[in-house]
Amino acid sequence: MATPFRAADxxxxxxxxxxxxAAIAGQVVRTPTLESRTLSEMTGARVFLKFENLQFTAAYKERGALNRLLALSPEERRRxxxxxxxxxxxxxxxxxxxRLGIPATIVMPRFSPLTKVQQTESHDALVVLHGEKLEDADTHARELAAKRGxxxxHPFxxxxxxxxxxxxxLEMLADAPGIDTLIVPIGGGGLVSGTAIAASHLNPSIEVIGVQAELYPAMKAAIAGEPIVADGETLAEGIAVKYPGRLTVPIVRRLVTEILLVAERDLExxxxxxxxxxxxxxxGAGAAxxxxxxxxxxxxxxxxxxxILCGGNIDTRLLANVLxxxxxxSGRLARLRIRLKDRPGQLYAVARIFDQQQVNILEVSHHRIFTTLPAKGLITEIECETRGPExxxxxxxxxxxxxxxxxxxxLG
Known part of the structure; x- marks a missing residue:
């Protein structure tokens, strides 16, 4: 259980x-919190979902960004x-x-998802693509901030x-006050910190559990005082942060019960x-x-x-691969490797079995050269569609x- 909250700390x-x-009311969507009966039956828990992917920009990040913008002085807004x-x-x-008439420049890593780059540009921001990772983008953004005033x-x-x-x-617990456990994605720690502060005040016995991608366990390592090793291609790029926040680590250390890690296949x-x-x-981050x-x-x-379904911005090609x-x-799609003799009628005999079993063939490929078989042998790979594993x-x-x-x- 989390340590009792002390505001002064x-x-x-x-x-x-x-x-x-109060400041952002009416300027962001008050997204619904709904019970999922199907997921509850699947998992053995009573599951409530907070649909932050229904924000106008499809992510909870609007909330913190707007609150920060509203605090700018007139002179800062002009700059x-x-x-x-x-x-x-x-x-x-x-x-x-x-919306507020404030010029905005955004520095993004060069390989950010195309959909996020395009959507950011659609809001009239100047997008600068720089570096391979967030850390590179962060350094460049600070340099530009100093140079241009x-x-x-900061995102968190x-x-x-x-x-x-x-x-x-605040909204989630007002709509579903019976929640006794919150599972919150962690990147830099802004969402989980704000969530933990609000939740522990409203219900001191509530558990706040953080979750990170296995490839980016930065917050978990920081809390444990271990070296941070975070790198790789993760589906959850929204929480792929190498270094958590200076402000967020102490909050998480005191108010978050546990941090769990999830594999890529679980995210998919x-x-x-x-x-x-x-x-x-x-x-991916929203599904963590x-x-x-x-x-x-x-x-x-x-x-x-x-x-908290914290975001819904996923590249359509990537989504197709995930599905x-x-x-x-699940066994609905399969690729079978079948060893054949290089003689007439072999593929026909195989196709007849697929027909008898009422399995749909999607793709066929033969391999004669790059195999370990003798010269008269061949491998055929058949991609097919079935009704399930049985x-x-x-x-x-x-x-x-x-x-x-x-x-x-x-599959891997």
């Missing part, structure tokens, strides 16, 4: 979060703001800066931003489940809470759990029973 208080809620962001903070800041707006390490993010918890599964079950589009629930079912069984990979893992298993048994050496090509 924190850079952000519950009163700050209440003030932020303009600058931020570094992989996407959601960029969009939230750019959108509300345009712009106000730097700012008291006004943290307070703005905390308004998510969660994105797919939310689309199929809830008919809602969520990016559900990924933790899937990966650690015993930890949350019997609890009343709140999940197809999930179908493959149907696929019957197909493989039928192929093997007919004398064809058959194996599945497994």
């Amino acid at each position: 924190e850079p952000v208080t519950f009163a700050d979060i209440e003030a932020a809620a 303009g703001v600058i931020a570094m962001s992989a996407g959601n903070h960029a969009q939230g800041l750019a959108y509300h800066a345009r 712009l106000v730097f707006v 390490d700012d008291p006004l931003v943290i307070a703005g993010q905390g308004t998510v918890a 599964r969660a994105v797919s489940l939310l689309l199929v079950i809830e008919k809602t589009l969520v990016e 809470g559900l990924a933790a629930l899937i990966a650690h079912p015993r930890r949350f069984r019997g609890r009343t759990v709140g999940l 197809l990979r999930d179908l493959a893992r 149907h696929l298993e019957r197909l493989i048994e039928a192929l093997q029973g007919a004398g064809f050496d058959t194996s599945r090509v497994e």
Whole structure:
């Protein structure tokens, strides 16, 4: 259980979060908190979802960005703001800066998702692509801020931003006061810090659980006093932060019960489940809470759990890959490697078995040269669509029973 909250020890208080809620009211969407009966049945927990992917820019980041902008002096508004962001903070800041007539410059890593770059530019912000990682973008943004006299707006390490993010918890617990466990994605720690401050004030017995991608366990390592090793290509790029905030680490250390890590396949599964079950589009970071629930079912069984779907900006090509990979893992799609003799009628005999088993063939490829087989042998790979794992298993048994050496090509 988290240590009891003492406002004097924190850079952000519950009163700050209440003030932020009053300041941004009517300027951001008061997103719904809804119970998911299907996910509850699947996981053994009572699951409530906070649909922050329904914000205008499809992410909770609008809240903190707007709260920070509203605190600017007239002279600071005239000069303009600058931020570094992989996407959601960029969009939230750019959108509300345009609404308020404030010039905005956003520095993004060069390989940020195209959809986030385009959406940020659509809000009339000047987008500068620089560096490979957020750290590179951060350094360049600070250099530009000093050179051009712009106000730097940090995506998470700012008291006004943290307070703005905390308004998510105010709304969620007002709509579902029975929640006893919140599972919150962690990147730099702004959302989880604001959430923990608000939640612990409203319900001192509530558990706030953080979740990070296995490839980017920066906050977990910082809390444990361990070296931070964070790198790689993660589906949850919105929380792919190498170094957590100076302000957020102490808040998380005191108010967050535990930080769980989730694998990429759990993130992929969660994105797919939310689309199929809830008919809602969520990016990898936004699905991290559900990924933790899937990966650690015993930890949350019997609890009343709140999940924040914190963002919905995902590249459509990436989404297609995620959905197809999930179908493959579930046995609905499969690629079979079948050893044949290089003689007439072999492929026809295989195709007849597919027909008999009522399995749809999607793609066929032959490999004669780059194999370890003798010159008269060949490998054929057949991508197919089945009704599920049992149907696929019957197909493989039928192929093997007919004398064809058959194996599945497994996903990582």
